[in-house]
Amino acid sequence: MNERKETKAAQIARTLAERIVSGMLEPGARLRQDHVAEEFGASHVPVREAFRLLEAQGLAKNEPRRGVRVAAFDLNQVREVAEMRAALEVLALRNASQHLTPAILAAAEEATLEGDRARDVTAWETANRRFHRILLTPCGMPRLLAAIDDLHAASARFLFSAWRSNWETRTDRDHRAILEHLRRGEVDAAAAVLARHVQWIGRKPVETASGKRREAFVIEG
Amino acid sequence: MNERKETKAAQIARTLAERIVSGMLEPGARLRQDHVAEEFGASHVPVREAFRLLEAQGLAKNEPRRGVRVAAFDLNQVREVAEMRAALEVLALRNASQHLTPAILAAAEEATLEGDRARDVTAWETANRRFHRILLTPCGMPRLLAAIDDLHAASARFLFSAWRSNWETRTDRDHRAILEHLRRGEVDAAAAVLARHVQWIGRKPVETASGKRREAFVIEG
């Protein structure tokens, strides 16, 4: 009945992570343990542990006796995360390729379709993450997959901040190209597309709430 | 006066990490917070935080209400860590290559010499880590460097477990080849050697305490 297998620190960390990724908590914002504790109806000890978890994911940064803040996220870090994802996802795909079955590829295709049908950024991001996870999980390298998951969270964070106001549905050509190569057993080609896909960072005009057009950095994949 | 800039949790985590890496604490060993707390003359709250730090480094594993254990480290994980290091260190080297100066290369060479002079595994490991860090730090990607550091700790852990009893000094040809390529500006070649160097996993007869010879897996780099 009681499905509270999760510890309270993990709950708090998960909720705060969502807020950081979604942009509700802005970069540099202070996280005061007493306030967070009060909000969650908890003591400050599990809150401290939650902070450590966020720190491990790279979503928060702690200065020894000066408190913890939401991690900054400038363009350099976006590029850094993108390059790390490219390197690690290619590695995962290469190791997964031997274990990919038609059923898995079909499930990945379904995730792509789900992405096409998405009507907001959140839904698209969920589908996109599912696509990558379906393809990479068969590599059977838990540490690698955990690292990739953390990088995905960081990417999503930027995605939301860039595309918060205007979002348009689009078909994902890269996803389909990856699947097509994998069906033909062309692992190198699939890996090359994945690397480019993840690393692609472009500029795109974004319409702000005030109606002014400005340039924003956009990362896809 | 008081140079205790480091928090108590960090101290404990650092000490426990050393013990895990050195093999003093064996894989699967339970870490009971009360005992650790008593040993360090602390309460169990900072101990719990230390556990979270170790978990983030991949040195310990926590099952929600069943305690934390020293992370297992079988051959699959050794290979996994090696492949991740290859991917990430190559990425770091490529980004660092533009910022490498003759002075930096000289410092790296000095680290290699230090490794040659090393008379035990610990000294060699320290020098080896220094070599890699000197070459990669100029990439200016803090998140990437932190990830590599954690992977180095995991590698060192295995290194110590394999070479605990018998250790022989040896010159490191790969390090010198990497430096030579970099001096000539041959980044691709340097990266290729680095990838092979880090990923190289061989077998080596190891003499156990009981005098019996068995096969052990050995990772270098």
Add this chain to the structure above:
DNA sequence: ATCAACATAATTATCTATAATTTAAAGGAG
């Protein structure tokens, strides 16, 4: 009167001590 340096107060992080859940183990009845 303005600014700097020092001391004091308030805020916040860190740690200790203690209580309450939960899991693992031991003992006893069917």
Add this chain to the structure above:
DNA sequence: CTCCTTTAAATTATAGATAATTATGTTGAT
């Protein structure tokens, strides 16, 4: 021997105390 109850141990959470940092205010000098 199996299953259920009881007991013990360890993890998790709470509340309170301590120590460090930031902010504030006062004094003194230029």
